Amino acid sequence: MKILVPVKRVIDYNVKVRVKxxxxxxxxxxxxxxxxxxxxIAVEEAICLKEAGVASEVVVVSIGVKQAQETLRTALAMGADRAILVTAADDVHTDIEPLAVANILKAVVDEEQPQIVLAGKQAIDNDMNATGQMLSALLGWSQATFASEVKVEGDAAVVTREVDGGLQTIKVQLPAIITADLRLNEPRYASLPNIMKAKRKPLDEKTPADYGVHVTPRLTVVKTSEPAVREAGEIVGSVDELVAKLKEAGAV
Structure with a gap:
């Protein structure tokens, strides 16, 4: 069984984002x-499935700028077998829209023929949470989103999903799209020997034109702004004073 894992290059989650x-x-x-x-997390789960003997190959793919090679090399160092980079933009500020990403991924799936596409539930830069669902619709495959546990049983996957009311366990027929939630696993750190080995693993470079896909944006960003600054709080001396303040503010 082959597993395809899409990965995206984003601002590191420890960095404070600043608006131009x-x-x-x-x-x-x-x-x-x-x-x-x-x-x-999706890469880690795919590698775990390979280590368990469920999968035979893990292929990672990234769609974006050429610098995403670094991201793919990280996935290869974690344990993925080979990588595909689809260079779809020259400017690092250009974000490829989910539908274009889904169309490219569909073409990659048609070429690679994986049984599972294991993706992150969303990217932390735009929070779209749409690519996995769009890819499922384009392929006509089963989908299991927000996965916190994945088990493969024959030609099906049993997936525990995180939903508003708690947890939901579903069984989907393969091939399927599965999107990873935060509690699915704890990703491993790549060891130095594996980082060195990753440099020798195959990394194919493609363009959207190779797959017959156009990435012309349909959306225009009109304005990006910082969140409104919260006003300073006020310390009160008693419950009665608190209630009086709330009444003045019309909160009670």
Missing amino acids: ADETGVDLANVKMSMNPFDE
Whole structure:
């Protein structure tokens, strides 16, 4: 069984995001970039399935700028077998829209023929949470989103999902799209020997044109702005004073 894992290069989650002075987008100058955390969880789960003898090959794919090679090498160092980079933009500020990503991934799936596409539930830069669902619709495959546990049983996957009311366990027929939630696993750190080995693993470079897909954006970002600054709180001396303040504010 082959597992395909899409990964995205995003601003590292430890970095404080800053908006450009002209409000045209986020400032990426000299900013640390890394693999989207949910995608890292998906890579870890795919590797665990391979180590358990369920999968025979783990292929990672990234769609974006050429610098995403670093992200793919990280996945290879974690234990993925080979990588595909689809260079779809020259400017690091260009974000490929979910439908274009899904269309490219569909073409990759048609070529690679995996049984499972294991993706992060969303990217932390745009929080779209749409690519996995769009890919499922384009392929006509089963989907199991927000997975916190994955078990493969023959030609089906049993997936525990995180939903508003708690947990939901479903069984989906393979091939299927599965998107990883935060509590699915704890990604491993790549060891130095594996980092060195990753440099020799295959990494194919493609373009959207190779798959017959156009990535012309349909959306235009009008303005990007910082969240409103919260006003300072006020300390009161008693419950009665608190109630009086709330009444003045019209909260009670």
